[in-house]
Amino acid sequence: EPDEKIQTMLNQQFHYVLKRFTPALQRALPSLPPVDFFWRIHFLVGSMAHTMADSERLRSISSGLCDPDDTEGTIRRLVTFLNAGLKAKAD
Amino acid sequence: EPDEKIQTMLNQQFHYVLKRFTPALQRALPSLPPVDFFWRIHFLVGSMAHTMADSERLRSISSGLCDPDDTEGTIRRLVTFLNAGLKAKAD
Numbered sequence: 566e567p568d569e570k571i572q573t574m575l576n577q578q579f580h581y582v583l584k585r586f587t588p589a590l591q592r593a594l595p596s597l598p599p600v601d602f603f604w605r606i607h608f609l610v611g612s613m614a615h616t617m618a619d620s621e622r623l624r625s626i627s628s629g630l631c632d633p634d635d636t637e638g639t640i641r642r643l644v645t646f647l648n649a650g651l652k653a654k655a656d
Numbered sequence: 657e658p659d660e661k662i663q664t665m666l667n668q669q670f671h672y673v674l675k676r677f678t679p680a681l682q683r684a685l686p687s688l689p690p691v692d693f694f695w696r697i698h699f700l701v702g703s704m705a706h707t708m709a710d711s712e713r714l715r716s717i718s719s720g721l722c723d724p725d726d727t728e729g730t731i732r733r734l735v736t737f738l739n740a741g742l743k744a745k746a747d
Contacts (some may be wrong), residue, residue: 615702
């Protein structure tokens with residue numbers, strides 16, 4: 566299945582990118598306990614990988630409302646969502 | 657690859673669950689434009705599927721800080737993250 570190959574490739578790419586970006590993200594979230602930080606990075610990777618690998622299905626789920634070809638809109642919405650999730654107060 | 661089979665199975669399960677939960681989630685987020693609502697559900701599915709299919713890797717990425725076997729802790733952290741992401745003001 567191409568989707569699965571893409572998923573694997575994306576995961577490898579994300580691992581490399583995260584190794585570079587993790588220190589900067591940790592500096593941006595200094596009050597978040599490290600255990601919560603890593604969990605949130607994990608959730609973030611899930612959202613990003615799913616968005617890059619499998620957004621075409623969203624077109625039908627949303628009855629055509631969502632356009633996965635709208636890259637700028639997708640990134641803007643993803644950033645809004647992840648920004649709020651990353652900044653949430655840990656319980 | 658077992659992970660890919662699990663991923664496919666989870667996606668099918670999520671599709672069924674989302675068909676049942678989408679109306680309730682939409683009622684809980686009445687001010688969110690539908691296009692943003694569907695995108696956020698998509699991001700949510702990514703985080704959930706990735707967490708259920710692929711959390712063992714997180715143990716090594718976090719140098720053992722995160723315990724994917726801690727189901728209660730995982731759910732609590734996922735809910736905190738998704739709750740904030742879903743409720744973010746759409747730009």
